[in-house]
Amino acid sequence: MAANNWNIHGVDDEESQTGLSKIQPVPSTPMTQQLTADLDKKKQTSLTLSQMLGLNEIFSLDVWRASVGELIGSAVLVFMIDTIVISTFETDIKMPNLVLSILVAMVVAILLLAVHPVSGGHINPVISFSAALVGLISMSRAIIYILAQCIGAILGALALKAVVSSTIEQTFSLGGCTLTVIAPGPSGPITIGLETAQAFWLEIFCTFVFLFASIWMAYDHRQAKTLGLVLVFSIIGLVLGLLVYISTSVTAKKGYAGAGMNPARCLGAAIVRGGHLWEGHWVFWAGPAIACVAFYLYTKIIPRQHHHSKGYEHDFFNIVKAMLGFVDQ
Template structure:
């Protein structure tokens, strides 16, 4: 069993958990495994379903709350911002629960990027996952557009964009912080150290992840419409294909990737003491 330094006694104690070994930086052997392609299919379908349900919810709400269509009911029509946030958080909960055992349930290039930086997945898997997620997002939004094209184009295609009155810096900061909350939650909910101390955590892991998405949407829908997922932002922009959606697109890639990188560094090097362990190893080697 692995050993760990006990700060209170200065001695070594047995760890009740095992950290998985780091994933290879480049693992070409994955390309020859059916499990790898099964995981890609799972990520594609999960992201497709995620975008279909959530963008359809956004379009439906905007239609039901359109004063020109329903002037008498506009004050209390539709699911509201709270309902949209629940749609995003609820779908993430469902889809992570369904796909975690197959692909890890990323459903988001920013999550994949954060896990890659933490050496949880190889570069090959990370790149293929991102492609599958983006394609799934485009197809999911495509279904919404196919079923209700007139409403889709009238109400902005569910595309993320910076709201009037907010600067690009504010939008970028909102995306960075929002994605940090999400990816930090992913790391915490799937930490083997936590799992070892409470055996029911793996079953509940999708729940805090879904709640993180829900809470971030409540905070950032008024600012950017909430991206925190580059595939989600890209899918709507591709199908809506209007200038405003593309003008702000960089925010919905730079923000999530920066936020994911910060979350990965915080969890690995601060909470899991990766920096201290590396420093301790370096010091011990200098005395050999």
């Protein structure tokens, strides 16, 4: 048994061959522990600088193939959700926003399950950017995914434009994200909708709740494994649908389409339809971006043992720290 202990530490058991009494291995000293810690830090620094930015993934065919899933998923998402927006408000339904929310929840859950085996199931720049900040994917992969999501959203909006009449496209702004619309008034056309500041704060709050209440489960591999993908994605869709309902109900402003919580979807309709969809469009990007940063800071504040995500040690803070040279020599 003693001989085995020595072999674990890589030392030849010469005493056992000569018959001399064996000297027991000395526990590691503080200096040895410090050297080991320094080596670990250097390895982590090297990994962060050379790989954690994921620059090698830019030239990876597998990553670009995975992004095709994000592209197609985003195209289908935009086409289906914008169609739902138009149909629910065009038909004579007493509570169109409630029906809209339920259908959005179902569509999102189904598409997440469909895209997950290919790329991880993002189909939303909010999820990709947040995952990159937390360290679940590299920043390069996140950029590739977001690019694919935006292209997919444009294709989805183009497909919708091809199948609806010009009257419906103009009346319902192609189902896109709007703060205001132009409506006929007693003295001519008037602008109705929500103020930019209110929409901005709603975008931040709703996106943060979206990350906190649902995406958190997908990030934590313990909860994802315990609950199962079907339940996790169903919860994500349900939370997203509830937030759509809340954002449209709490304001009750005609012309305001509710919190976007998906900048790519808002971009697709804005590029294809144009016009007033560009007014305040920055809200649908700046609000979610701030919410992602706020959620990331939350993950840094809570006790480490309450968050178990693979790759968490390679988060954005550690990458920036290494890039700025704040590394122990």
